[in-house]
Amino acid sequence: MHGGGRRRLARLGTLAALAGLLAACAADQTGSVLTPAVITVPEQAPKTTGRTRSDEADHAKLVASFGGEYRAPAAHRLITEITDRLVRASDRPEESYAVTLLDSPVVNAFALPSGRLYVTRGLLALAGDSSEVAAVLAHEIAHVTLRHATARSEMALRSQLVSRVVADVLNDPVTGAQLESQSKFTLARFSREQELEADTNGVRVLAQAGYDPFGAGRFLDALQRTMALKAGNGSAAEPDMLATHPATAERIALVTRAARRIGAPGLGADDRARYLAAIDGLAYGDNPGEGLVRGRRFLHPGLSIAFEVPDAFAIENTRNAVLGTTPEGSRRLLFDQVEASGDRSLEDVLRATWNDAIEAGSVENRIVGGRSVATALSRGKDWTFRLAAIRMGETTYRMIMAAKGATDPEPAFRRWLESLRPIEPEETASLKPAHLRIVTAAPGDTVEGLARRMSVPDRAVDRFLVLNSLQRGAVVKPGLSYKLVVE
Template identity: 70%
Template sequence: MGGITGQFRSTGRRLGGVAALCALAGLLGACVADQTGATVQPAVVRVPAEAPRTTGRERAADSDHLKLVASFGGEARAPGVTRMLTEVTDRLVKASDRPDQAYAVTLLDSPVVNAFALPNGRLYVTRGLVALASDTSEVAAVLAHEMAHVTLNHATARSELELRSALVSRVVADVLNDPDTGAQLQSQSRFALARFSREQELEADATGVRTLAKAGFDPFAAGRFLAALNRSTGLKGGSAAAPDMLATHPGTAERITLVTRAARRIGAPGIGTDDRASYLAAVDGLAYGDNPRDGAVRGHRFIHPGLGIAFEVPEGFALENTRSAVLGTTQDGSRRLLFDQIDAKEGQTLDAVLKASWNDAFDPAGFESREVAGHPAAFALSRGKDWTFRLAAIRIGDSTYRMIMAGKGAADPDAAFRHWTATLAPVSPDAVVLRPLRLQVVQATSPGAEDLARRMAVPDRALDRFLVLNGLERGAQLVPDRSYKIVAE
């Protein structure tokens, strides 16, 4: 689950309730994670939450395309943005090494920052990614990267290497009756495949920058977007991970260095166009953040009208609503939380539900059964090496919800956890009207960014979020009468 970095090992199901897409499991088997390790799990499709990437091994039928789009919330209704994406794609195709390749781009109704491509030329971009970009050239940089994966046949090459590695390991283990050597070869192949995938990403980066420049866009846009992606991840409590030999993506810092170097080989900063005005015109009014049908974060409160529940987190927590769970973290990362819905067998006790959904040992003294706002609940304590966990399973009607809070080290988050669990309560769907947040393009009236930041409808760190949303560094001066993006209700 994104943002928890493996501390919570969940068997819970997503809040959105999307049916499993088993037919897509093979098609999207080559999905790869970025260097933060964050993932989003729409149905069984394991597509990471951050970083442009390629995915897929074979041509997708229309039915598979529809299932994939549905797993990301459907197509976003934003004609201006869709038109911009199509026009940018057409412009890039003419400048690419394969101007005969046909592409179709789909705007996905998902708040996560994501883009990927299928080998048949289908390109997918989330509205979350479009919102994060600062101008048309940054969107073009993402599309050029994905198109490079297609023209370079990366998915096919990776699939062939995977099959060849698996075949060698199986022959050694089964035919030559040497399982130890077969296991060793299989382990070695994992490192080889990860290295191969990282090399593909860097190759797609370099090819994308060249295509970007040939199309007349600013080639330095690729580095700008990756920097924005890195800062956006930081706002969610993520950070660049240490080098990992099994990582399938290079580190963001390395990618920024290499794409900037590639751009400098083409020319000095200032070449090409960013088409910022047309980008802002297209995204003005674009839905931002959670789709209310999947629940929404409003300040320190999470509301899900479809499930008919709501809760409020303690001060200091920033919330993120994914399709798998609601995640939260404090700014210093010392406390984290997770909320999800889990399956419970008929007649299964709530403490048994907790035990079945958790891999680590429980402290026998930490079990407690009591009611929360009139609903039955079971509580438990688990002490890990680096974290102390408080857990609860609460049954409301026919549904069972799991709440987990972690404190770093031996710090027991019990007081904050009890405060949080006590706020979980049913709400009437008819009594809650959630409207999506939207991007609004406004003009600056003064050089200070604080004035526009105060108008941001975000739960925390409004200034930081405003700066990231507009590709600005701290201390940057706004240009009076120049247009900028804010998040508005």
């Protein structure tokens, strides 16, 4: 959950609305917030020598919307080398791209016709070798080389992308509206056929560049398994590369067939050892400045708040909210920040942000931990909700817990509410961001043993397997390198 900017008051309805919010938040967005997924811009704008001031401004806004630029010299050098190699093997070898790494855990990459290519650190963390990263980049570059949009579309829609990023992601609607009026730039969503065409073309270029063409299928499989892990936590996935692409199973089948037409598994390089060395130490997961999940605890140094969710809840930090669920999905929770003036009553905040009826006589105004709190009960058709609005300093937060059926979740909700507190300075100092550590397996090492060394909130074995492109039942091979998530 970001510390900068506050969400506007939004009215929520029944569980369907709450579930929609949960899905939207887990997808890194709420409401009309721009989905920063697979941003590929119309291709046919003529290139110029040198970038214009407008290009640089657009670049800065896009980078800001993804958390800023991520500095990792070794990884940047390798991704630049991979990109150059792919371009030389493409149908437009005269082109060139400037690579920018983005400080976002979201798995994503996109290419712009202005000659810029963006890769998130989340994608680098998931990929298992150079051929997998190259497969993603080849796909994105293919959208440009295949001329998947017209020059007129690019010119007419150019400002819309930037304005939406500014207005919705950066919470600057005034500047966003001004930029939109300039009518310059926008996001192009490619049709299903164009996505599949880019997949096929990407595999061909991947092989022509000397990389393992089966890397495309491996990466898509890892992406699909990552989404399944998030779904297993009860929250919708971030709007990663799946958001505007055809079904992943279909894409895996297509790229695997395309690779087999080129040759049998084993051809081309995957450059695994060099790739892993380049991403050793890469930041993993949430940026501490935007809040961290540590087991059942959530800590946000920037907002100076912390809380602990009840037993059985697994929580996930997203761009606009903290989401939680129990394994069976019968209880859910949401914590977010709302925009409300200090003179607005907390009861009014609750009613303004909730569409369903609040049970008569259920609103309570009290002091919890020295802070003003308003709580209420709401009963939907299939779910029962506990709501709270809390004022800490000049900031107002909202806590929502839902329980399936008619059971009031008040006992668990009360424990959660009472756990909300200011974060202590020593806690802030002790928080260490997670990062990747590349280790060499020793004789006797096992999947379970290495997974126990991971600093992850849950399902360590599953996360280790996905990160290292291993299937259930796989064995660790002495002498090979593996990714661990550590603090």
